[in-house]
Amino acid sequence: xxxxxxxxxxxxxxxxxxxxxxxxxxxxxxxxxxxxxxxxxxxxxxxxxxxxxxxxxxxxxxxxxxxxxxxxxxxxxxxxxxxxxxxxxxxxxxxxxxxxxxxxxxxxxxxxxxxxxxxxxxxxxxxxxxxxxxxxxxxxxxxxxxxxxxxxxxxxxxxxxxxxxxxxxxxxxxxxxxxxxxxxxxxxxxxxxx
Numbered sequence: 247x248x249x250x251x252x253x254x255x256x257x258x259x260x261x262x263x264x265x266x267x268x269x270x271x272x273x274x275x276x277x278x279x280x281x282x283x284x285x286x287x288x289x290x291x292x293x294x295x296x297x298x299x300x301x302x303x304x305x306x307x308x309x310x311x312x313x314x315x316x317x318x319x320x321x322x323x324x325x326x327x328x329x330x331x332x333x334x335x336x337x338x339x340x341x342x343x344x345x346x347x348x349x350x351x352x353x354x355x356x357x358x359x360x361x362x363x364x365x366x367x368x369x370x371x372x373x374x375x376x377x378x379x380x381x382x383x384x385x386x387x388x389x390x391x392x393x394x395x396x397x398x399x400x401x402x403x404x405x406x407x408x409x410x411x412x413x414x415x416x417x418x419x420x421x422x423x424x425x426x427x428x429x430x431x432x433x434x435x436x437x438x439x440x
Contacts, residue, residue: 282338284376285435286312286400289410296432298400300335300376304345310335314380314398316387329385333398337377340404342370347377347399348416348423355414355428364428366401366414374404374436399423400432408435 286298300310314331339345350370354363367373382394397418402411413432416423 281306281439283435283437283439284310284335284338284374285433286376286413287433289431289433296429298333298335298376298378300338302335302338304337304339308335308338311378316385327387329387329390330383331398332381332383333378334381335376336379336397338375340371341368341373341375341401345375346370347375348401353414353416353425355425357428357430359430364414366412366428368401372404373401376400396420397423398426400429402432402434404436406436406438408433410434 281301281303283301284299286296288296295315296312298310298312298314300308302308302310311332311334314333316327316329316331337345337347341348341350348368350368350373352365352367354365356362357364377397377399380396380398382390382392385392385394399416399418400413401416402413405411410431411434413429413434415426415429417426418424
């Protein structure tokens with residue numbers, strides 16, 4: 247991917263984050279919002295390359311997207327391998343009231359740093375999800391060639407505001423969602439709008 251395209255994608259993501267920050271409210275999440283705004287990005291001092299913004303609901307639809315860069319900062323990526331993933335937000339909300347892409351329950355997610363499985367419990371009414379349609383723009387990974395499409399879903403505790411929180415991902419290559427990674431701490435800005 248060219249430097250200009252990368253700069254453009256980064257600029258759009260940061261403009262979206264700034265716009266959503268201006269309306270941020272904090273506190274416990276409402277059971278269901280007329281419209282959600284969400285920003286997922288790299289937390290201060292954390293080694294990730296994640297920039298995703300979205301606004302909408304599952305009735306009218308979502309607008310937003312971003313980029314995930316796999317490379318030297320990503321857990322478990324071998325030296326010299328890299329991929330650029332285009333992300334489009336297609337669903338999101340509180341598990342239960344806004345949809346149930348995965349059943350409530352405790353799942354095990356791989357933590358590459360610790361080399362172990364980390365449990366996270368998806369709770370109806372308390373867990374937020376952001377479902378992304380992923381397109382591999384550029385890759386030298388043998389298992390993720392350029393042009394591959396799949397679904398990636400971030401889940402985390404649903405609390406309104408601006409904070410750094412642990413996040414977990416599910417992946418779906420066509421056979422249903424499976425627990426994937428304990429992503430570590432990401433920056434979250436979550437707001438609801440009547």
